[in-house]
Amino acid sequence: MTVYTNARIVTPTGVIGRGWLEAEHGRITGVGTGDRRGRDLAGAWLLPGFVDLHVHGGGGHSAMTSEAAIREAVAFHRAHGTTTTLVSLVTAPLPDLAEAAGWIADLTEEGLVAGCHFEGPFLAHSRCGAQNPAALRPPSLADLRLLLDAGRGTVRQVTVAPELVNEETGEDGIDLVRELVSRGVVAAVGHTDATYAQAKAAFAAGASLVTHAFNGMRGLHHREPGAVVAAAESAGVVLEIINDGIHLDPAIVRMIDRIAPGRLALITDAIDATGMGNGEYLLGAMRVRVEDGTARLVENGSLAGSTLTMDAALRRAVQDVGIPIETASRYASAVPAQALGLADRGALVPGRRADLVILDADLRVVEVPEAD
CATH class of the missing domain: 3.20.20.140 (Metal-dependent hydrolases)
Structure with a gap:
Protein backbone atom coordinates (compact mmCIF):
# COMPACT_ATOMS: atom_id res chain seq x y z
CA MET A 1 0.00 0.00 0.00
CA THR A 2 1.20 3.53 -0.82
CA VAL A 3 -0.11 6.69 0.84
CA TYR A 4 0.55 10.16 -0.56
CA THR A 5 0.07 12.96 1.95
CA ASN A 6 0.16 16.76 2.12
CA ALA A 7 -0.96 17.11 -1.50
CA ARG A 8 -3.33 19.38 -3.39
CA ILE A 9 -5.58 16.65 -4.75
CA VAL A 10 -7.85 17.35 -7.70
CA THR A 11 -11.02 15.29 -7.33
CA PRO A 12 -14.33 15.30 -9.24
CA THR A 13 -15.88 17.43 -6.48
CA GLY A 14 -13.08 19.98 -6.24
CA VAL A 15 -9.58 20.48 -4.88
CA ILE A 16 -8.60 19.07 -1.49
CA GLY A 17 -6.11 21.65 -0.21
CA ARG A 18 -4.25 19.38 2.19
CA GLY A 19 -5.17 15.83 1.32
CA TRP A 20 -4.05 12.24 1.21
CA LEU A 21 -4.55 9.43 -1.27
CA GLU A 22 -4.12 5.74 -0.60
CA ALA A 23 -3.48 3.17 -3.34
CA GLU A 24 -2.97 -0.57 -3.32
CA HIS A 25 -2.59 -3.16 -6.08
CA GLY A 26 -3.01 -0.50 -8.75
CA ARG A 27 -6.30 0.86 -7.39
CA ILE A 28 -7.21 3.91 -5.34
CA THR A 29 -8.43 2.70 -1.96
CA GLY A 30 -9.03 6.02 -0.24
CA VAL A 31 -8.95 9.80 -0.61
CA GLY A 32 -9.35 12.26 2.25
CA THR A 33 -8.27 15.41 3.98
CA GLY A 34 -6.04 15.93 6.98
CA ASP A 35 -2.91 14.22 8.26
CA ARG A 36 -1.82 10.68 7.38
CA ARG A 37 1.44 8.87 7.55
CA GLY A 38 2.91 8.40 4.11
CA ARG A 39 4.93 10.03 1.39
CA ASP A 40 4.87 13.80 1.94
CA LEU A 41 4.32 15.63 -1.36
CA ALA A 42 4.95 19.03 0.27
CA GLY A 43 1.94 20.69 -1.29
CA ALA A 44 2.45 19.38 -4.85
CA TRP A 45 -0.54 18.84 -7.12
CA LEU A 46 -1.88 15.28 -7.42
CA LEU A 47 -4.04 14.68 -10.51
CA PRO A 48 -5.39 11.67 -12.37
CA GLY A 49 -3.07 10.55 -15.15
CA LEU A 340 -13.75 5.84 -24.87
CA GLY A 341 -15.97 4.10 -22.34
CA LEU A 342 -13.07 3.59 -19.91
CA ALA A 343 -14.99 3.81 -16.64
CA ASP A 344 -12.07 2.51 -14.56
CA ARG A 345 -9.87 5.61 -14.80
CA GLY A 346 -9.75 9.38 -15.19
CA ALA A 347 -10.68 10.48 -11.65
CA LEU A 348 -9.17 10.25 -8.18
CA VAL A 349 -11.91 8.29 -6.44
CA PRO A 350 -11.78 4.95 -4.61
CA GLY A 351 -12.05 1.97 -6.92
CA ARG A 352 -10.53 3.66 -9.97
CA ARG A 353 -7.11 2.82 -11.34
CA ALA A 354 -4.28 4.51 -9.49
CA ASP A 355 -3.08 6.34 -12.59
CA LEU A 356 -1.48 9.40 -11.04
CA VAL A 357 0.61 12.40 -12.01
CA ILE A 358 2.38 14.69 -9.56
CA LEU A 359 2.83 18.31 -10.67
CA ASP A 360 4.75 21.18 -9.10
CA ALA A 361 3.34 24.63 -8.37
CA ASP A 362 3.89 25.61 -12.02
CA LEU A 363 1.99 22.49 -13.18
CA ARG A 364 5.09 20.79 -14.50
CA VAL A 365 5.53 17.05 -14.07
CA VAL A 366 7.48 15.98 -11.01
CA GLU A 367 6.70 12.28 -11.26
CA VAL A 368 4.36 9.75 -12.84
CA PRO A 369 4.30 7.02 -10.17
CA GLU A 370 4.23 3.39 -11.17
CA ALA A 371 1.24 1.50 -9.79
CA ASP A 372 2.18 -0.54 -6.73
Whole structure:
Protein backbone atom coordinates (compact mmCIF):
# COMPACT_ATOMS: atom_id res chain seq x y z
CA MET A 1 0.00 0.00 0.00
CA THR A 2 1.20 3.53 -0.82
CA VAL A 3 -0.11 6.69 0.84
CA TYR A 4 0.55 10.16 -0.56
CA THR A 5 0.07 12.96 1.95
CA ASN A 6 0.16 16.76 2.12
CA ALA A 7 -0.96 17.11 -1.50
CA ARG A 8 -3.33 19.38 -3.39
CA ILE A 9 -5.58 16.65 -4.75
CA VAL A 10 -7.85 17.35 -7.70
CA THR A 11 -11.02 15.29 -7.33
CA PRO A 12 -14.33 15.30 -9.24
CA THR A 13 -15.88 17.43 -6.48
CA GLY A 14 -13.08 19.98 -6.24
CA VAL A 15 -9.58 20.48 -4.88
CA ILE A 16 -8.60 19.07 -1.49
CA GLY A 17 -6.11 21.65 -0.21
CA ARG A 18 -4.25 19.38 2.19
CA GLY A 19 -5.17 15.83 1.32
CA TRP A 20 -4.05 12.24 1.21
CA LEU A 21 -4.55 9.43 -1.27
CA GLU A 22 -4.12 5.74 -0.60
CA ALA A 23 -3.48 3.17 -3.34
CA GLU A 24 -2.97 -0.57 -3.32
CA HIS A 25 -2.59 -3.16 -6.08
CA GLY A 26 -3.01 -0.50 -8.75
CA ARG A 27 -6.30 0.86 -7.39
CA ILE A 28 -7.21 3.91 -5.34
CA THR A 29 -8.43 2.70 -1.96
CA GLY A 30 -9.03 6.02 -0.24
CA VAL A 31 -8.95 9.80 -0.61
CA GLY A 32 -9.35 12.26 2.25
CA THR A 33 -8.27 15.41 3.98
CA GLY A 34 -6.04 15.93 6.98
CA ASP A 35 -2.91 14.22 8.26
CA ARG A 36 -1.82 10.68 7.38
CA ARG A 37 1.44 8.87 7.55
CA GLY A 38 2.91 8.40 4.11
CA ARG A 39 4.93 10.03 1.39
CA ASP A 40 4.87 13.80 1.94
CA LEU A 41 4.32 15.63 -1.36
CA ALA A 42 4.95 19.03 0.27
CA GLY A 43 1.94 20.69 -1.29
CA ALA A 44 2.45 19.38 -4.85
CA TRP A 45 -0.54 18.84 -7.12
CA LEU A 46 -1.88 15.28 -7.42
CA LEU A 47 -4.04 14.68 -10.51
CA PRO A 48 -5.39 11.67 -12.37
CA GLY A 49 -3.07 10.55 -15.15
CA PHE A 50 -3.84 12.08 -18.52
CA VAL A 51 -5.84 10.23 -21.19
CA ASP A 52 -4.75 11.23 -24.70
CA LEU A 53 -7.18 10.29 -27.48
CA HIS A 54 -4.90 11.33 -30.32
CA VAL A 55 -1.20 10.42 -30.48
CA HIS A 56 0.79 9.74 -33.67
CA GLY A 57 4.18 9.54 -31.99
CA GLY A 58 6.72 11.33 -29.85
CA GLY A 59 10.34 11.40 -28.79
CA GLY A 60 11.45 10.70 -32.35
CA HIS A 61 9.21 7.65 -32.80
CA SER A 62 6.23 7.28 -35.16
CA ALA A 63 3.29 4.92 -34.71
CA MET A 64 3.41 4.11 -38.43
CA THR A 65 6.95 2.70 -38.15
CA SER A 66 6.91 -0.36 -35.89
CA GLU A 67 5.64 -1.86 -32.67
CA ALA A 68 8.93 -0.93 -31.00
CA ALA A 69 8.47 2.69 -32.07
CA ILE A 70 5.02 2.79 -30.50
CA ARG A 71 6.48 1.52 -27.23
CA GLU A 72 9.06 4.31 -27.25
CA ALA A 73 6.46 6.97 -28.08
CA VAL A 74 4.21 5.77 -25.25
CA ALA A 75 7.13 5.92 -22.81
CA PHE A 76 7.95 9.46 -23.96
CA HIS A 77 4.40 10.66 -23.34
CA ARG A 78 4.12 8.83 -20.01
CA ALA A 79 7.01 10.96 -18.77
CA HIS A 80 4.73 13.94 -19.50
CA GLY A 81 1.83 12.53 -17.49
CA THR A 82 -0.06 10.48 -20.10
CA THR A 83 -1.02 7.18 -18.50
CA THR A 84 -3.55 6.14 -21.18
CA THR A 85 -2.69 6.45 -24.87
CA LEU A 86 -4.94 5.89 -27.87
CA VAL A 87 -2.61 5.38 -30.83
CA SER A 88 -3.63 7.33 -33.94
CA LEU A 89 -2.76 6.25 -37.48
CA VAL A 90 -2.68 8.74 -40.34
CA THR A 91 -4.15 7.95 -43.75
CA ALA A 92 -2.10 5.36 -45.64
CA PRO A 93 -2.74 2.45 -48.03
CA LEU A 94 -5.05 -0.15 -46.48
CA PRO A 95 -2.34 -2.85 -46.12
CA ASP A 96 -0.12 -0.42 -44.18
CA LEU A 97 -2.97 0.58 -41.89
CA ALA A 98 -3.93 -3.04 -41.31
CA GLU A 99 -0.35 -3.96 -40.42
CA ALA A 100 -0.02 -1.07 -37.94
CA ALA A 101 -3.39 -1.96 -36.42
CA GLY A 102 -2.01 -5.42 -35.76
CA TRP A 103 0.91 -3.97 -33.80
CA ILE A 104 -1.45 -1.81 -31.80
CA ALA A 105 -3.70 -4.81 -31.11
CA ASP A 106 -0.72 -6.67 -29.64
CA LEU A 107 0.13 -3.70 -27.40
CA THR A 108 -3.50 -3.25 -26.37
CA GLU A 109 -3.76 -6.89 -25.36
CA GLU A 110 -0.55 -6.40 -23.37
CA GLY A 111 -2.14 -3.42 -21.59
CA LEU A 112 0.36 -0.82 -22.81
CA VAL A 113 -2.12 1.24 -24.88
CA ALA A 114 -5.89 1.73 -24.97
CA GLY A 115 -6.32 0.80 -28.63
CA CYS A 116 -6.24 2.18 -32.13
CA HIS A 117 -7.67 5.31 -33.78
CA PHE A 118 -7.87 5.37 -37.57
CA GLU A 119 -7.67 9.04 -38.57
CA GLY A 120 -8.67 8.19 -42.12
CA PRO A 121 -8.73 7.10 -44.88
CA PHE A 122 -12.41 8.17 -45.20
CA LEU A 123 -11.70 11.90 -45.17
CA ALA A 124 -12.49 14.89 -47.39
CA HIS A 125 -9.83 15.89 -49.90
CA SER A 126 -10.67 19.53 -49.33
CA ARG A 127 -9.95 19.25 -45.59
CA CYS A 128 -7.28 16.56 -45.53
CA GLY A 129 -4.66 18.82 -43.93
CA ALA A 130 -1.51 16.76 -43.42
CA GLN A 131 -3.17 13.48 -44.44
CA ASN A 132 -1.81 11.89 -47.62
CA PRO A 133 -4.38 12.80 -50.32
CA ALA A 134 -3.24 9.94 -52.57
CA ALA A 135 -4.35 7.38 -49.95
CA LEU A 136 -7.79 8.85 -49.17
CA ARG A 137 -10.71 6.56 -50.01
CA PRO A 138 -14.46 7.00 -50.50
CA PRO A 139 -16.78 5.48 -47.89
CA SER A 140 -16.71 1.69 -48.10
CA LEU A 141 -18.15 -0.69 -45.54
CA ALA A 142 -15.92 -3.45 -46.92
CA ASP A 143 -12.79 -1.34 -46.40
CA LEU A 144 -13.94 -0.27 -42.95
CA ARG A 145 -14.60 -3.87 -41.90
CA LEU A 146 -11.17 -4.90 -43.18
CA LEU A 147 -9.54 -2.30 -40.93
CA LEU A 148 -11.68 -3.16 -37.92
CA ASP A 149 -10.91 -6.85 -38.36
CA ALA A 150 -7.18 -6.06 -38.57
CA GLY A 151 -7.45 -4.45 -35.14
CA ARG A 152 -8.89 -7.65 -33.62
CA GLY A 153 -11.41 -5.79 -31.48
CA THR A 154 -8.99 -3.09 -30.31
CA VAL A 155 -10.04 -0.29 -32.68
CA ARG A 156 -11.75 2.23 -30.44
CA GLN A 157 -12.16 5.22 -32.74
CA VAL A 158 -12.41 6.06 -36.45
CA THR A 159 -12.54 9.57 -37.91
CA VAL A 160 -14.96 9.99 -40.82
CA ALA A 161 -16.09 12.84 -43.08
CA PRO A 162 -19.86 12.17 -43.00
CA GLU A 163 -20.69 14.09 -46.18
CA LEU A 164 -18.66 11.78 -48.44
CA VAL A 165 -20.44 9.53 -50.95
CA ASN A 166 -19.05 6.53 -52.82
CA GLU A 167 -20.20 7.10 -56.39
CA GLU A 168 -19.80 3.42 -57.28
CA THR A 169 -21.62 1.79 -54.36
CA GLY A 170 -23.81 4.61 -53.04
CA GLU A 171 -22.39 4.15 -49.54
CA ASP A 172 -21.82 7.35 -47.61
CA GLY A 173 -20.13 8.58 -44.46
CA ILE A 174 -23.29 8.16 -42.39
CA ASP A 175 -23.30 4.47 -43.31
CA LEU A 176 -19.81 4.21 -41.82
CA VAL A 177 -20.93 6.02 -38.68
CA ARG A 178 -23.80 3.57 -38.20
CA GLU A 179 -21.50 0.59 -38.75
CA LEU A 180 -19.00 1.89 -36.21
CA VAL A 181 -21.67 2.54 -33.60
CA SER A 182 -23.15 -0.92 -34.14
CA ARG A 183 -19.72 -2.43 -33.42
CA GLY A 184 -19.07 -0.36 -30.30
CA VAL A 185 -16.45 1.86 -31.95
CA VAL A 186 -16.42 5.63 -31.44
CA ALA A 187 -17.32 7.45 -34.65
CA ALA A 188 -15.58 10.82 -34.84
CA VAL A 189 -16.38 13.63 -37.27
CA GLY A 190 -13.25 15.21 -38.69
CA HIS A 191 -11.23 16.27 -41.73
CA THR A 192 -14.60 17.16 -43.14
CA ASP A 193 -16.29 19.83 -45.21
CA ALA A 194 -19.66 18.88 -43.70
CA THR A 195 -22.27 21.56 -43.34
CA TYR A 196 -24.07 22.10 -40.06
CA ALA A 197 -26.95 19.90 -41.29
CA GLN A 198 -24.64 17.11 -42.46
CA ALA A 199 -22.75 17.12 -39.17
CA LYS A 200 -26.01 17.09 -37.21
CA ALA A 201 -27.07 14.03 -39.21
CA ALA A 202 -23.82 12.28 -38.25
CA PHE A 203 -24.35 13.02 -34.56
CA ALA A 204 -27.96 11.86 -34.81
CA ALA A 205 -26.63 8.60 -36.31
CA GLY A 206 -24.38 8.10 -33.28
CA ALA A 207 -21.12 9.95 -33.90
CA SER A 208 -19.95 11.10 -30.49
CA LEU A 209 -16.65 12.91 -31.01
CA VAL A 210 -15.15 15.75 -33.04
CA THR A 211 -11.56 15.23 -34.18
CA HIS A 212 -9.47 18.33 -33.28
CA ALA A 213 -12.33 20.85 -33.33
CA PHE A 214 -12.00 23.74 -35.81
CA ASN A 215 -8.95 22.14 -37.47
CA GLY A 216 -9.65 20.18 -40.65
CA MET A 217 -13.22 21.48 -40.97
CA ARG A 218 -15.30 24.56 -41.76
CA GLY A 219 -14.91 27.48 -39.41
CA LEU A 220 -17.77 29.39 -37.85
CA HIS A 221 -19.89 31.50 -40.18
CA HIS A 222 -23.11 33.29 -39.32
CA ARG A 223 -24.95 31.64 -42.24
CA GLU A 224 -23.19 28.25 -42.09
CA PRO A 225 -22.22 27.38 -38.52
CA GLY A 226 -20.54 24.10 -39.45
CA ALA A 227 -19.60 20.98 -37.48
CA VAL A 228 -18.45 22.65 -34.26
CA VAL A 229 -21.81 24.29 -33.59
CA ALA A 230 -23.59 21.08 -34.61
CA ALA A 231 -21.50 19.22 -32.04
CA ALA A 232 -22.10 21.81 -29.33
CA GLU A 233 -25.85 21.43 -29.85
CA SER A 234 -25.70 17.61 -29.75
CA ALA A 235 -25.86 16.28 -26.21
CA GLY A 236 -22.94 14.11 -25.18
CA VAL A 237 -20.69 14.87 -28.15
CA VAL A 238 -17.10 15.50 -27.06
CA LEU A 239 -14.85 17.98 -28.85
CA GLU A 240 -11.11 17.33 -29.06
CA ILE A 241 -8.97 20.42 -28.46
CA ILE A 242 -5.31 20.90 -29.48
CA ASN A 243 -4.48 23.52 -26.86
CA ASP A 244 -0.99 24.49 -28.00
CA GLY A 245 -1.69 28.16 -28.77
CA ILE A 246 -1.06 27.40 -32.46
CA HIS A 247 -4.05 25.35 -33.59
CA LEU A 248 -6.51 27.40 -31.50
CA ASP A 249 -6.41 30.85 -29.99
CA PRO A 250 -7.12 30.85 -26.23
CA ALA A 251 -10.26 32.93 -26.89
CA ILE A 252 -11.62 30.13 -29.09
CA VAL A 253 -10.92 27.56 -26.37
CA ARG A 254 -12.81 29.75 -23.88
CA MET A 255 -15.71 30.02 -26.32
CA ILE A 256 -15.90 26.25 -26.84
CA ASP A 257 -15.79 25.77 -23.09
CA ARG A 258 -18.80 28.09 -22.80
CA ILE A 259 -20.91 26.57 -25.58
CA ALA A 260 -20.08 22.93 -24.77
CA PRO A 261 -19.24 22.95 -21.04
CA GLY A 262 -17.93 19.70 -19.66
CA ARG A 263 -17.43 18.19 -23.13
CA LEU A 264 -13.88 19.15 -24.09
CA ALA A 265 -11.05 16.63 -24.37
CA LEU A 266 -7.51 17.94 -24.39
CA ILE A 267 -5.39 16.03 -26.90
CA THR A 268 -1.88 16.38 -28.26
CA ASP A 269 -2.13 15.15 -31.89
CA ALA A 270 1.59 14.68 -31.26
CA ILE A 271 3.87 13.50 -34.04
CA ASP A 272 7.28 11.85 -33.80
CA ALA A 273 8.96 15.29 -33.73
CA THR A 274 7.51 16.01 -30.28
CA GLY A 275 10.38 16.63 -27.90
CA MET A 276 12.96 16.57 -30.71
CA GLY A 277 13.39 20.21 -31.72
CA ASN A 278 13.61 21.83 -35.13
CA GLY A 279 14.15 19.73 -38.25
CA GLU A 280 12.45 17.66 -40.94
CA TYR A 281 10.37 14.59 -40.14
CA LEU A 282 7.86 12.23 -41.75
CA LEU A 283 4.15 11.98 -40.87
CA GLY A 284 3.20 8.82 -42.71
CA ALA A 285 4.33 9.58 -46.26
CA MET A 286 4.27 13.37 -45.80
CA ARG A 287 7.37 15.48 -45.16
CA VAL A 288 7.07 17.79 -42.17
CA ARG A 289 9.25 20.68 -41.06
CA VAL A 290 9.27 21.77 -37.41
CA GLU A 291 10.30 25.31 -36.55
CA ASP A 292 9.94 26.77 -33.05
CA GLY A 293 7.54 24.03 -32.02
CA THR A 294 5.20 24.37 -35.02
CA ALA A 295 4.93 21.42 -37.41
CA ARG A 296 3.93 22.11 -41.03
CA LEU A 297 3.99 20.16 -44.27
CA VAL A 298 7.00 20.99 -46.41
CA GLU A 299 4.80 20.82 -49.51
CA ASN A 300 2.11 23.38 -48.70
CA GLY A 301 2.62 24.69 -45.17
CA SER A 302 -0.45 22.98 -43.70
CA LEU A 303 -0.29 22.33 -39.97
CA ALA A 304 0.84 18.73 -39.48
CA GLY A 305 -0.08 17.51 -36.04
CA SER A 306 1.67 19.09 -33.09
CA THR A 307 4.67 18.90 -30.79
CA LEU A 308 2.42 19.22 -27.75
CA THR A 309 2.48 17.09 -24.60
CA MET A 310 -0.49 16.65 -22.28
CA ASP A 311 1.15 18.38 -19.32
CA ALA A 312 1.71 21.45 -21.50
CA ALA A 313 -1.88 21.28 -22.77
CA LEU A 314 -3.20 21.27 -19.20
CA ARG A 315 -0.81 24.00 -18.10
CA ARG A 316 -1.89 26.25 -20.99
CA ALA A 317 -5.56 25.56 -20.21
CA VAL A 318 -5.07 26.87 -16.68
CA GLN A 319 -2.48 29.60 -17.17
CA ASP A 320 -3.30 30.97 -20.64
CA VAL A 321 -6.96 30.11 -21.21
CA GLY A 322 -8.07 30.67 -17.60
CA ILE A 323 -9.87 27.36 -17.04
CA PRO A 324 -9.93 26.27 -13.36
CA ILE A 325 -7.55 23.41 -12.66
CA GLU A 326 -10.32 21.02 -11.62
CA THR A 327 -12.05 21.61 -14.99
CA ALA A 328 -8.81 21.37 -16.96
CA SER A 329 -8.06 18.11 -15.16
CA ARG A 330 -11.43 16.69 -16.22
CA TYR A 331 -10.71 17.72 -19.80
CA ALA A 332 -7.33 15.95 -19.67
CA SER A 333 -8.53 12.77 -17.96
CA ALA A 334 -12.18 12.10 -17.11
CA VAL A 335 -13.80 13.40 -20.30
CA PRO A 336 -11.53 11.52 -22.73
CA ALA A 337 -11.78 8.37 -20.58
CA GLN A 338 -15.57 8.60 -20.71
CA ALA A 339 -15.47 9.21 -24.47
CA LEU A 340 -13.75 5.84 -24.87
CA GLY A 341 -15.97 4.10 -22.34
CA LEU A 342 -13.07 3.59 -19.91
CA ALA A 343 -14.99 3.81 -16.64
CA ASP A 344 -12.07 2.51 -14.56
CA ARG A 345 -9.87 5.61 -14.80
CA GLY A 346 -9.75 9.38 -15.19
CA ALA A 347 -10.68 10.48 -11.65
CA LEU A 348 -9.17 10.25 -8.18
CA VAL A 349 -11.91 8.29 -6.44
CA PRO A 350 -11.78 4.95 -4.61
CA GLY A 351 -12.05 1.97 -6.92
CA ARG A 352 -10.53 3.66 -9.97
CA ARG A 353 -7.11 2.82 -11.34
CA ALA A 354 -4.28 4.51 -9.49
CA ASP A 355 -3.08 6.34 -12.59
CA LEU A 356 -1.48 9.40 -11.04
CA VAL A 357 0.61 12.40 -12.01
CA ILE A 358 2.38 14.69 -9.56
CA LEU A 359 2.83 18.31 -10.67
CA ASP A 360 4.75 21.18 -9.10
CA ALA A 361 3.34 24.63 -8.37
CA ASP A 362 3.89 25.61 -12.02
CA LEU A 363 1.99 22.49 -13.18
CA ARG A 364 5.09 20.79 -14.50
CA VAL A 365 5.53 17.05 -14.07
CA VAL A 366 7.48 15.98 -11.01
CA GLU A 367 6.70 12.28 -11.26
CA VAL A 368 4.36 9.75 -12.84
CA PRO A 369 4.30 7.02 -10.17
CA GLU A 370 4.23 3.39 -11.17
CA ALA A 371 1.24 1.50 -9.79
CA ASP A 372 2.18 -0.54 -6.73
